[in-house]
Amino acid sequence: MAVATAARTITIAEALNESIRLEMRADPKIVIMGEDIAGGAQVEHLEDDEAWGGVMGVTKGLVHEFGRERVLDTPISEAAFIGAAVGAAATGLRPIAELMFCGFLGSCLDSLLNQGSKLRYMFGGKATVPVTIRTMIGGGFRAAAQHAQTLYPMFANIPGLKVVAPSNAADAKGLLTASIRDDDPVIFCEHITMYTLKGEVPGGEHVVPIGKAAVARPGSDVTLLGVSLTAVHALNAAKTLAEEGIDAEVIDLRTVSPLDEETILESVQKTGRLVIVDEANPLCGLASHIAGMVASRGFHWLRAPVGMVTAPHSPVPFSPVLEDAYLPNPKKVVAAVKETCSSAS
Amino acid sequence: MPIDVIMPKMGMGMSEGKLSRWQVKDGDSVEAGQVVLEMETDKATAEMTADVDGVISVVVAEGEVVDVGTVLGRIEPAEGAVVKPRAPGAAEGPSAEILQANGIALNVQRTGEGPAVVFIHGLSSSMELWTGLDQAGFQGRTLISYDLRGHGRSEQTPGAHTLRKHTADLVALLETLGVEQASLVGHSLGAMIAVELAASRPESVRSLSLLSSTAAFPQETRNTLFELASAATFGGMEGIADPLIELTFRPAFRDANPKVVEAIRRSILSSDAASIVAATRMVAKADLRPRLGGLTCPTQVLVGSEDSLTPPDLSRQLAAAIEGAQLHELPDCGHAAPVEQPAPVTRLLAEFV
Numbered sequence: 001m002a003v004a005t006a007a008r009t010i011t012i013a014e015a016l017n018e019s020i021r022l023e024m025r026a027d028p029k030i031v032i033m034g035e036d037i038a039g040g041a042q043v044e045h046l047e048d049d050e051a052w053g054g055v056m057g058v059t060k061g062l063v064h065e066f067g068r069e070r071v072l073d074t075p076i077s078e079a080a081f082i083g084a085a086v087g088a089a090a091t092g093l094r095p096i097a098e099l100m101f102c103g104f105l106g107s108c109l110d111s112l113l114n115q116g117s118k119l120r121y122m123f124g125g126k127a128t129v130p131v132t133i134r135t136m137i138g139g140g141f142r143a144a145a146q147h148a149q150t151l152y153p154m155f156a157n158i159p160g161l162k163v164v165a166p167s168n169a170a171d172a173k174g175l176l177t178a179s180i181r182d183d184d185p186v187i188f189c190e191h192i193t194m195y196t197l198k199g200e201v202p203g204g205e206h207v208v209p210i211g212k213a214a215v216a217r218p219g220s221d222v223t224l225l226g227v228s229l230t231a232v233h234a235l236n237a238a239k240t241l242a243e244e245g246i247d248a249e250v251i252d253l254r255t256v257s258p259l260d261e262e263t264i265l266e267s268v269q270k271t272g273r274l275v276i277v278d279e280a281n282p283l284c285g286l287a288s289h290i291a292g293m294v295a296s297r298g299f300h301w302l303r304a305p306v307g308m309v310t311a312p313h314s315p316v317p318f319s320p321v322l323e324d325a326y327l328p329n330p331k332k333v334v335a336a337v338k339e340t341c342s343s344a345s
Numbered sequence: 346m347p348i349d350v351i352m353p354k355m356g357m358g359m360s361e362g363k364l365s366r367w368q369v370k371d372g373d374s375v376e377a378g379q380v381v382l383e384m385e386t387d388k389a390t391a392e393m394t395a396d397v398d399g400v401i402s403v404v405v406a407e408g409e410v411v412d413v414g415t416v417l418g419r420i421e422p423a424e425g426a427v428v429k430p431r432a433p434g435a436a437e438g439p440s441a442e443i444l445q446a447n448g449i450a451l452n453v454q455r456t457g458e459g460p461a462v463v464f465i466h467g468l469s470s471s472m473e474l475w476t477g478l479d480q481a482g483f484q485g486r487t488l489i490s491y492d493l494r495g496h497g498r499s500e501q502t503p504g505a506h507t508l509r510k511h512t513a514d515l516v517a518l519l520e521t522l523g524v525e526q527a528s529l530v531g532h533s534l535g536a537m538i539a540v541e542l543a544a545s546r547p548e549s550v551r552s553l554s555l556l557s558s559t560a561a562f563p564q565e566t567r568n569t570l571f572e573l574a575s576a577a578t579f580g581g582m583e584g585i586a587d588p589l590i591e592l593t594f595r596p597a598f599r600d601a602n603p604k605v606v607e608a609i610r611r612s613i614l615s616s617d618a619a620s621i622v623a624a625t626r627m628v629a630k631a632d633l634r635p636r637l638g639g640l641t642c643p644t645q646v647l648v649g650s651e652d653s654l655t656p657p658d659l660s661r662q663l664a665a666a667i668e669g670a671q672l673h674e675l676p677d678c679g680h681a682a683p684v685e686q687p688a689p690v691t692r693l694l695a696e697f698v
Binding site for chain 1: 572575578579626629
């Protein structure tokens with residue numbers, strides 16, 4: 001009778017929806033909460049309305065299957081509902097909260113910085129906080145500086161939080177499933193421009209472990225490292241480079257924290273060259289951290305300075321022309337690789 | 346703009362038809378509702394009427410056999426003529442009409458004289474489900490079939506589907522048609538609507554015939570239905586047409602009747618995804634078990650022995666829960682009993698309603 005057991009090509013949004021649905025079926029302790037994630041907000045005259053399913057429609061239909069007791073529309077107060085999610089996790093539920101834009105972290109930071117990330121440590125492992133915060137990252141949506149940020153370095157800087165950012169539909173499903181099942185708080189970053197990106201996704205249960213990077217394309221001349229959309233940029237750049245005789249290995253980081261240092265170092269040992277692509281701001285960012293880690297642990301393998309393609313250290317511009325100039329793209333990656341490969345070794 | 350007269354699709358199995366006779370000549374003036382041609386299939390003959398006042402031109406000659414959807418003639422509308430509303434791409438069955446009921450437009454077909462029998466189709470289907478039944482078996486009855494909201498040529502409505510809304514549609518339709526009491530024949534989802542109406546307005550229902558149905562789906566089937574709804578939410582009807590057909594028809598029927606299955610696939614693909622999603626979720630959640638004990642009218646339950654969507658066990662439970670209900674199991678029959686076994690279905694219904 002089960003229909004969805006074979007792999008098929010679906011969007012990232014549908015893959016996320018499927019992960020949540022299958023996990024909610026398996027575990028009655030899972031509740032989901034956020035702004036308009038059900039739709040209708042329990043207002044009587046909207047009771048019959050088709051569910052809105054969150055600002056990007058990821059949770060569409062779940063309220064019909066699981067009811068309003070497990071699919072909770074919240075007030076527009078991130079401090080309230082992220083606090084509620086962390087508290088519910090600490091007291092026995094397994095909540096998934098949708099923090100619409102990661103910039104809204106500003107409204108609810110205490111729950112994550114001082115409560116959710118600390119409880120297990122401070123109570124000697126006797127408390128767990130199995131909450132998943134789904135949140136949007138990234139620019140390219142013409143949504144201006146407050147709604148286009150890439151803040152995974154800020155989340156990753158807080159010990160006790162895990163930070164995940166998939167680049168394709170299969171990983172979106174598998175990593176979200178792993179995040180929901182994880183007993184620590186996980187910040188699950190979804191790139192705002194990628195929801196309609198399609199890919200082949202296994203049906204049924206599919207888990208991709210947190211903390212394990214993927215070699216998305218094997219190569220021998222240079223290592224390109226990206227995460228979320230920048231992993232896609234790296235793959236596209238690698239195609240262009242292949243036409244020009246440069247064989248790039250692409251590492252899709254998939255998890256920002258904990259960082260899979262071994263996969264990165266193994267690749268650098270093989271290629272001797274590293275270009276990191278990161279949409280976050282550069283100061284104390286992901287690219288600079290990985291460059292530092294490689295300099296510290298793998299300096300003797302490097303045949304050229306580490307290349308970095310990042311956003312500049314400024315807010316995301318609203319002007320479409322400036323936003324395009326601001327963001328990393330495959331062309332910038334190709335240029336950085338050529339510079340790295342032309343360095344004397 | 347000229348209005349096409351097209352070869353109608355009069356049954357799920359119909360792929361072609363013969364234009365037997367023109368009743369008008371090329372260049373004649375015709376009036377809306379006037380019979381313009383006669384056509385026939387291997388099962389039936391029918392007259393086709395003009396949709397609009399105007400001047401007709403003949404495209405296909407008498408005696409030719411053409412595919413469903415072929416343009417037989419064209420009517421150039423007269424100045425100010427009003428065209429009968431028609432859903433885009435939908436073929437017209439004989440004597441179907443659009444009626445306003447419960448605030449929406451419902452596509453309704455009515456034939457015969459006598460006590461009313463109302464046929465209610467199932468999920469992602471239409472009144473065409475019933476066209477294989479032999480109308481001659483129902484002498485002395487008024488036969489009424491209609492397209493559920495969001496299905497066939499009936500209106501597509503925004504928002505959730507509920508059994509309450511579907512039942513209110515049927516109540517309003519019966520009022521519009523002046524029917525005080527009817528025998529209800531429901532297939533699958535249609536049977537759920539019939540049970541809901543019989544439970545909430547017993548005075549309106551003379552008897553219940555519940556085909557290929559259940560009072561509530563088991564959890565595994567509910568999961569499957571929710572998965573189909575989700576797939577259509579994100580990917581439209583393309584992703585669910587094949588699964589729906591696989592759930593509805595057993596492999597032996599699919600292999601033996603590829604043209605029928607292809608016609609149904611096209612019909613499913615042309616459905617409004619939002620309506621089908623909403624109706625699928627309603628079916629998945631429906632639980633009429635608390636209603637069954639209160640049913641008082643004569644009831645018969647029919648099920649195909651090889652129905653995998655609503656297996657015979659569900660019909661056995663359904664019949665056991667309704668006082669005095671008869672149970673009939675049809676051999677060599679899947680979920681779409683009126684399509685797969687029209688002759689025994691006609692006989693069992695005609696004896697009962």
